[in-house]
Amino acid sequence: MQLKKLFILFTLLITIVSCNSNTVKKEVVNEVPTKTETVVETPKAEEAIKVTESAKVEETKAEERKVEDLVVTNKNNPPVIKGTEDLNEQEVVIALTSDMHGRIYPYDYAIDSEDKDAGYAKIYTLVKQLRKENPNMILLDNGDTVQDNSAELFNDMNPHPMVEAMNFMGTDAWTIGNHEFNFGKDFLIKNINSFKGSVISANIFNKDDGSYFVQPYQEFIVNGARVVVIGITPPHIPKWEASTPEHFKNLIFQETKRSLQATLDEIGDNFDVLIGAFHLGRKGEYGGAGIYDLAKAFPEFSVIFGGHEHATYVEDVNGVKIIEPGKYGSSLAVAGIKLVKTDGNWEVKGVEAANLSTKEVEPDKEMLEKFKYVHEKSLADANTVIGEVTDDFIKGVDYITKADKVTTMPTAQLQDTAVINLINRVQKKYANADISSAALFNFGSNLKKGPFKKKDVAYIYKYPNTLVGVNITGENLLKYMEWSASYYNTWKEGDITISFNENVRGYNYDMFYGVNYEIDLSQEPGNRIKNVIFNGKPFDKNKTYKLAVNNYRFGTLLSLGLVKPEDKYFDSYAEMQDAGRIRDLIIKYTKEMGGKLSPKVENNWKIVGIKLDYPGKEEILDKVRSGEIQIPRSKDGRTLNVKSLNIYDFPRDVKIDIVTFNDFHGHVKEGRKELGMAKIVGYVDALKKENPNVLVVSAGDNYQGTAISNLTVGAPVNDMFELLDLVGSAIGNHEFDWGVEKIKEWEDKGVAFLASNIYDKATNKPVSWAMPYRIVEIAGKKIAFIGLSTESTAYQTKVENVKDLKFIPVEKAAKEWVEYLMSGKASEGKPDAIIALTHVPTVQDRDTKEITGDEIERLSKVKGIDAIVTGHSHKIVSGKINGIPVVQAYKYGRALGRIELMFDKENKLTVNAYVDLAYKHKEDIPVSKEAKLRYEMREEKLKPILGKVVGKLNEDLIHDRSAKNLTPLGYWAADIMRKATGTQIGLTNGGGLRRSLYKGDITMGDLYEVMPFDNQLVTMKVSGKHLKELIDHGIDADYMTDGQFAGLYVVYNPDKEYEHRVEMLALEDGTIVEDDKWYTLTTNDFILGGGDKYNFKGAKEVVDTYVQIRDVLEEAIEKEKEVKVPNIEGIMIPVTEYKAEPGDCLWNIIKAADNTLSDKEILSIVKDLALINRLENPDLIYIDQTLRLPLDN
Structure with a gap:
């Protein structure tokens, strides 16, 4: 099915969970496909039948084998047959879950609350519906499946409920994630063998013989097409499980790129479609390759499914579609791969991908019933009372709002709190350590007065980590403390808040206990830890200290070279097994304390080197509390508070910068005057550092015009739009050069096209594939953009492409939508400013500065428009018409329009508009590394052509x-x-x-x-x-x-x-x-x-x-x-008209015009004039006869 159909299907799911699809061509008898479905009748398929039958025997033997053998038997599976039709074209649909982390029911047991976008039960509703549409669908899971959310309660079951849930859904293949190793190798092997599909990972090997731990890939035959799915696991398991090497005993984890190349060499050309199921983030860790790197290195993949990052995205990298569905079952990643058979061979003709959200999807009742026992046991366990909390541990987990939910910045990472002290006290006690360090995995962690339940332990300590005691020198401990303190951004003059480094995850910020210290944020990372005191004395760098950390952080210290394996003096798991997990130790500590926990704050650390009190600070923070001002998060949303609020960013109540460009025509490459995409993005990024309230818009004619854009149908321009976070674009006449369908495709990729005056002739209403307006809320202000196209589009593109459209007068459409917006009827509310975003031509007189143009003159008479962005005529326009500021920023990205919206405290708006002739100072404009990289990737691919x-x-x-x-x-x-x-x-x-x-x-x-x-x-x-x-x-x-x-x-x-x-x-x-x-x-x-x-x-x-x-x-x-x-x-x-006078002849007229001509030259001109005037006799002309004479002579 195509991406559009997927979205239609998803919409149906929201309203009707169980419905019969009209597009189903045949009844699916078995809801869950098995490995031994009907086989294609080809020589290769006959071999597959034999192999499959043989596999059945092996499976039976494996089931008879004792679990205690702890040998991977679910391995070397034959090709799985998915459909046997003889087709010339088909769409292969692949769906994938990732990072489910123990979630079958849509429920978070750590907080004893429903989780509306989580769980296999919701995923299964989508899977069932997709299978009705596409019974040959391949279903994958991308790892980190059996850990978290009380899943460890069932670790002794075989199969584990999470594995049983995958079997229940008919999951075809499962990539091993890093958290699969949390409970040991034996636990993992037991679950591998219990899984009815194939377990895949191409970069884990048995140390003894170099063989694969599990099979590296699984092949599927879909109606004759060979689909190969390769699995990849993060190679850093030895680092993360360093304290429990038995969890990966006799296993080797190879670097991903090397393993992938070896696997591809092994596969050769024996595939029609290549799929990656990689439990990796987009960016690599610890110097290793991430999905971006692998997509660039291996363009033969049609789709790479990601995981591990807990992010939701769909991107194109080097022609490879990459997609990740987030975490916990918030989405189901789906890819549709269009195949066409040519001369007996299948060819990939297109790939579409989407993440289908589960938020509004009802969970599957059959699955809820099947796993009801899991839910009930988890609930009962979560609500087991283990003690009493005498008072709230943190009075307001949000530092600014003091609320019980973090929306701005977490209190616990800006000052010492009782929660982190409890964790560190437990660690220090049971490791018999001098010092302890720990991170908060949940920024909102808190213990509230009342019964202390097991779910509260899971809430404040999310992971099943174990405790490690390690000997570390004072010098290396200081390096570790500096490493942790790099979590903060450096304070600068005017900052009224502290912020966090968006490239450092919160779980990598450790707070230390048993030692007093200061963190000086006026200093750069590596030079921040000051005034360290241990037991009332200055810290001794030459002394060895006993440090308590979790097993994950022990691996970090090993990787940083700060400790060695032999420095470990205590291992809670080795001594106590599962009872040695830090969560269990917190329960043990509570019981030893008589069942009562009271908040204790040591205040042993603080942040220094900053000045946060500035006049006007509280006024700004009040706007943060009210939601008018948003504190930025990282792009993936996982790191809060990544930019400090700076008093100098608020010279007025609110200033909003709008950057405009028009008639870009695909000029992504830097040229003699063209900025190119890297510098345009760099320009905007630099502006955002001065003022975060920046909006970027285009006035249309974005794509058509350069080789790199034309050959990729605008792909690099869309890359630029993504990096600019483009608010919207007017529709220029050249947007139609490739037909309306391309505009729809660009919109599907995230480009918001605005067009209020383009009407569908059939409905006599604005077209459905563009929005008439868009309202963006920024800095507490609502800015509306109304899209308008030039009426001349009707004949300034291929007429065939717009034959079903009509372009109504710009002023008519503008008046209608301005009145609508000003009435407050829009669901977004009444805007504070309205900008006309148009592809309407304007011309400005150099001397008088008068702005003219038929359409702009009519448009400027519409009341309520605060500024107009124009294009089409490729001119520099900066001025006012009828009192309305108007800009047009030349062409090709050589200049940038600037509209400054300044709101005073009474919300009175002042508009300043001008054109920055950026090409005149382009050498001073910074280059965006990301934009440059994306351009170079596209250019490299097209070099042979261009x-x-x-x-x-x-x-x-x-x-x-x-x-x-x-x-x-x-x-x-x-x-x-x-x-x-x-x-x-x-x-x-x-x-x-x-x-x-x-x-x-x-x-x-x-x-x-x-x-x-x-x-x-x-x-x-x-x-x-x-x-x-x-x-x-x-x-x-x-x-x-x-x-x-x-x-x-x-x-x-x-x-x-x-x-x-x-x-x-x-x-x-x-x-x-x-x-x-x-x-x-x-x-x-x-x-x-x-x-x-x-x-x-x-x-x-x-x-x-x-x-x-x-x-x-x-x-x-x-x-x-x-x-x-x-x-x-x-x-x-060029000629002009001349009336012959008495005495005139051609010879005399020419001679009078230029007496330097020779007779020969005059004779030649006479002949030309006779021809031009069609004179039969050049010597005969009449008085008052109209003659055509060349203007140049």
Whole structure:
């Protein structure tokens, strides 16, 4: 099924959980497919049958084998058959769960509360519905499955309920995650063997013989197509499980890229679709490769499913779709892979992916009933009372709001609290240590007065970590403390809050107990720990201290080289097994304390080197408390408070910067004047450092215009939009160049298109695939953007592409939506400012600064618009019209529009608008590393195409679109068009040629930029009268670049009205074009269809050659090798009218105009004038006879 269908399906699930899909073609008898489904009748499939039957015997033997053998028997599984139809095309659908962490029911037992977007039961509802639509679907799980959420209560069961749940759903393959090792190797093997699908990981090996621990991949045969799924596990298990090496005894974990290459070498070409199920985040850890790295290194993957990061995303990297569904079952990741069979081989023709949220999905009743015992036992265990809490441990876990839920910044990471002290006291006591360190895994951890239950222990200590005592030198302990303190951002003047490093996870910030210390945030990381005191004395760097840490942190210390394995002096798991887990030790401690826990705060550490009290601070914090000001989080949402509030960011009540650009036309590469995507993103990033309240918008014509954008259908432009966090884009005429469907696809990828005046002719309402407006709330202000397209779009793109649309007057649409928004009827509420985001042309007089244009003049009369962004005309416009600020920022990303919205304390708005000519100072603009990397990735892939040299120029071949009449490049292109098809005349629209060609090598990249459109050659016959009208249409038009032609001489009078200027046409050989004769002409399909208002209704014998103009230009250049710049002087002859006076003759008129001419030169001009004026006898003219005389003579 396609991505669009997936979303439709998901919508149905929200309202009707159990329904019969109308698109199901046959009844699925077995809800859960097994490994031995019907086999494809091919030689390969026959082999698969034999292997499968053999596997059944092995499975039986494995079941008979005692569990105590602890040998992986679920291994080397044969291909799984999914469907046997003989198809020529199909869509392979793959769904995946990841990081379920013990969740079957939508319930969090640590807080004894429903979790609306969690659990296999909700996932299974989606899985069932998807299988009805696609019974051959492959279902995967990406690891971190059997740990957390009271799952350890069932560790003695075989199978474990989480494994049983996967079996119940018919999960086909399971990638091993890092948390699968938390309870030991024996526990893991037991669950591997209990799983009915295949367990996969390509980078875990048995140390004894080098064999795979589990199989590296699983093959599926889907209606004859070979789908191979490779699993990858984080290679850092020895680091994370360092305190319990028996958990990974005799196993080797190999670096991911190396293992993946070896597995691919083993597979060879024996696949049609390659899928990754990698329990890895996008970015690597500890110097290893992440999914970004692997997608770049191995583009043969169609889809890579991620995990481990607990993030929800869908991205394209190097042509590979990467997707992760978040954590706990919040989403089901689904990929649809379109396959087409060509010459007996399957080819991937497209990949769509989406995360289907479970938030509004009802859990599957069958699964709830099946695993009711898990829920009931977990609830009972969670509510087991183990003691009493005498008082709240933290009075308000949110530092600013003092609320019981963290929404701004956590108290526990800004000051010492009783919760972290309890954990550290327990660790220090049972490890018999001098010092203890611990992190809070839940920023909102707290113990409230009342009964102390087991669920409260899980709430304050999430993971089943064990306790380790380690000897560490004072010097290395200080290094460890500095490592932990890098969690904070460095304080700077004006900061009124402390913030956290977005690249450091909160679980890596440890607080220390048994030692007094200060953290100086005026210093950079590595130099922050000050005034360390132990037992009332200065800390001794040369002394060895006993330190209590959890097993995970012991692995960190080993990796940092701060301790050695032999430094471990205590291991709670070795001595106490499961009773030695820190959660169990907290229970033990509580009982030893007589069942009563009282909050104790040592205040043994504090943050120094900062000044947070500034006038106006409380006013700003009040706005934080009310939600008007949001404290930024990391992009993935996992790290709170990643930027400090700075008093200097609030010189007024609120300042919002809007950055605009228009007519970008795919110029993602930095050029002579073009900033390119890396610097545009860098510009905005730098601005955000000065003022976080920045919005970015585009006025349209985003994609079409450069090779790298055209060949990837705008992919790098969308990369830039993503990095800019683009609020929205107006729809330019060139957005339609690839058809309406492409606009819909771009929107699906996150681009918000705004269009209030584009109507569907069928419904007479605004189109459904764009929004008429968008309201964005920032800094407590609601800013509305109303989208408007130029009415001329109807004829300034391929007419076929907009034939079902109508473009209503801009002022009509604007008035309707401004009134609607100002009425407060919008669900988002009444906006504080309204910006018209338009692809409407404007021109500004250099001297008077007057802004003109038919549409802008009408639009500016609409009341309620606070500023207007324009485009289309490729001009620099900065000023006001009817009192409304207007900007247009040139073209190609050379300049950036700036609109500053300043609200005072009474919410009065002041608008300042201008254009930053950024190309004049582009050397000072910082480069975004991420944007640069994305561009280089795309460019590298296209280098073989773009870098191809097709010819050479010894001088510039100019096409100045702002100038009038014929250009050398325009003539050259039209001449090639007519010669390629053998016609007399070539004609093309000047706007279809986008730039000049410059001296030096001509590459295919240059040709794509000159001719970015995929226009095709069309031949026909036209009458002389019609030909005259076509040429006349392209001379000095006020709404388009002048037409370009070859094969003709044109005599025209520029003083006459538009489309009445041509006086005479002559063919290349001098033959006069006669109205009633027919002539052969070559043009392009864009203007044939009515583009630029050309009219070809009188033509006959019209033939579409389906040959692209760019191809014939390339062929002509390669043939010529060195392109000669044509001399176009004398091809267009401007004339004026002159009435003959007594005594005039042509000779005298010419001599009077230029008495330096020789008789021979005069005679030649006389002949030309006779031809122009069609004089039978050049010596005979009459008084008052109207003559056409060249303007230049």
